[in-house]
Amino acid sequence: MVTLSTVADMQAWSNARRREDKRIGFVPTMGALHEGHLSLVDRARRQADVVVTSVFVNPTQFGPNEDFAKYPRNLARDASLLEERGVDAVFAPTVEEMYPPGNRTEVRVLGITGVLEGWTRPTHFAGVTLIVAKLFLAVRPHVAVFGRKDAQQALVIRRMTEDLNFGITIDVGPTVREPDGLAMSSRNAYLTADERARAQVLSRALRKGFHAWENGERNASHLVQVMRGVLAEEPEVRVDYLAIVAQDTLEPADAVGPGTLVAGAVYVGATRLIDNWWVTPDGIGEF
Numbered sequence: 001m002v003t004l005s006t007v008a009d010m011q012a013w014s015n016a017r018r019r020e021d022k023r024i025g026f027v028p029t030m031g032a033l034h035e036g037h038l039s040l041v042d043r044a045r046r047q048a049d050v051v052v053t054s055v056f057v058n059p060t061q062f063g064p065n066e067d068f069a070k071y072p073r074n075l076a077r078d079a080s081l082l083e084e085r086g087v088d089a090v091f092a093p094t095v096e097e098m099y100p101p102g103n104r105t106e107v108r109v110l111g112i113t114g115v116l117e118g119w120t121r122p123t124h125f126a127g128v129t130l131i132v133a134k135l136f137l138a139v140r141p142h143v144a145v146f147g148r149k150d151a152q153q154a155l156v157i158r159r160m161t162e163d164l165n166f167g168i169t170i171d172v173g174p175t176v177r178e179p180d181g182l183a184m185s186s187r188n189a190y191l192t193a194d195e196r197a198r199a200q201v202l203s204r205a206l207r208k209g210f211h212a213w214e215n216g217e218r219n220a221s222h223l224v225q226v227m228r229g230v231l232a233e234e235p236e237v238r239v240d241y242l243a244i245v246a247q248d249t250l251e252p253a254d255a256v257g258p259g260t261l262v263a264g265a266v267y268v269g270a271t272r273l274i275d276n277w278w279v280t281p282d283g284i285g286e287f
Contacts, residue, residue: 001079001082001083001087001088001089001090002088002089002090003079003089003090003092004089004090004091004092005091005092005093005094005097006093006097007093007097007098007134007137007138010052010089010091010093010138010139011137011138011140013089014052014138014139014140014141015140017049017050018140022048022049022050023047023048023049023050023142023143024048024049024050024051024052024139024140024141024142024143025044025045025047025048025050025051025052025141025142025143025144025145026044026051026052026053026054026135026136026139026141026143026144026145027040027041027044027051027052027053027054027144027145028053028054028056028131028132028135028144028146029053029054029055029056029078030055030056030057030058030071030186031055031056031057031072031073031074031075031078031186032071032072032073032074032078032186032189033055033077033078033081033082033186034176034184034185034186035176035184036147036149036175036176036183036184036185037053037147038081038082038085039173039174039176040145040146040147040173041053041082041085041086041087041145042085043145043171043173044143044145044171045085045086047143047145047169047171048141048142048143050088050089051086051087051088051089052087052088052089052090052091052139052141053082053087053089053090053091054090054091054092054093054135054139055075055078055079055090055091055092056091056092056093056098056131056135057071057073058098058127058128058131059095059099059127060099060123060126060127060130060131061123061124061125061127061128061131062124062127063121063122063123063124066121067187067190071186072186072189075092078090079092091135091138091139093138098131098134105130106126106130107126107129107130107133107160107164108125108126108129109125109129109156109159109160109163111249111250112152112155112156112159112249112250113125113126113129113156115243115245115250115251116152116241116243116245116250116263116265117152117153117265117274118152119240119241120240120241120265125152125153125156128153128156128157129156129157129160132157132160133160133164136161136166136168141168142168142169143168143169143170143171144157144161144168144169144170144171145171145172145173146170146171146172146173147172147173147175147176148172148173148174148175148276148278148286149175149183149184149185149274149275149276150274151172151261151263151276151278152250152261152263154170154172155247155250155261157170158170174286175275175276175287177203180200180203181200181203181204181207182196182199182200182202182203183202183203183273183274183275185273185274187271187272187273188271188273190269190270190271191268191269191271192269195268195269195271198234198236198237198268199237199266199268199271199273201230201231201233201234201237201266202231202237202264202266202273202275203275204230205227205228205229205230205231205242205264206227206262206264206275206276206277206287207277207287208226208227208229208230209223209224209226209227209262209277210262210277210285210287212226213256213279213285214285217256218255218256218257219254219255220244220252220253220254220255220256221254223244223256223262224242224244227242227262227264228242231264231266236268237266237267237268238266238267239264239265239266240264240265240266240267240272241263241264241265242263242264243262243263243264244256244260244261244262244263245260245261245263246259246260246261247259247260247261247278256279257279257283258279258280258281258282258283259279259280259281260278260279261276261278262276262277262278263275263276264276
């Protein structure tokens with residue numbers, strides 16, 4: 001496994017693999033890796049000849065009062081885990097490498113970035129789309145793999161990729177959960193023992209809604225009531241949003257059916273956690 005820190009070196013490595021007719025898989029991360037990230041690496045491996053993983057804590061997707069400064073960073077640990085998983089190259093640039101002086105370009109996806117996560121994090125997706133576009137141009141992958149826990153992000157990236165003709169397949173892997181149902185997240189490390197116990201309420205609420213849907217309930221407002229009833233069991237957990245939307249537009253849906261996303265975000269203490277379930281275009285529910 002090689003570790004590359006400049007765009008020029010990353011492009012040279014990828015161009016060499018392309019000349020060898022190698023299919024490149026890519027998993028972008030912000031480090032602090034857990035089994036959720038590593039499952040995406042495995043998924044990329046099944047679709048490519050070589051796999052690149054980026055480790056970069058992107059400052060432009062953090063708001064002014066968010067956790068950029070304290071976000072966990074341990075490149076040596078992350079690199080060791082990636083090498084054990086068979087990754088071929090790690091791209092770990094500095095902030096100055098990705099955002100050199102004089103940088104003036106933005107990449108924005110309109111409409112679907114102003115809701116859900118965009119309600120309370122209005123600058124977040126502009127940072128996400130900019131860095132992913134820059135990473136795509138550095139890594140030059142054939143397929144890029146994202147996690148379903150960040151469902152809106154995956155939808156936004158797919159839209160950007162199609163609109164800008166990147167020619168990259170966007171694949172989305174399932175959410176990986178702890179034994180108690182909590183979605184794996186690097187931010188789980190912020191939780192105290194008491195907060196960790198309370199945090200389970202989000203996945204518990206979403207699962208209750210999912211089971212109600214499986215048992216025939218389709219009315220969106222009824223399902224929201226079911227899930228909010230569970231969230232109310234933990235009054236110290238503050239709900240940011242709980243929404244049922246169409247995946248293509250992220251506009252509110254009256255009923256849960258093919259192509260619907262059910263998503264929630266909560267604050268457990270100072271830590272913000274997200275989770276979701278959705279129904280595929282074929283009508284298959286996935287939690």
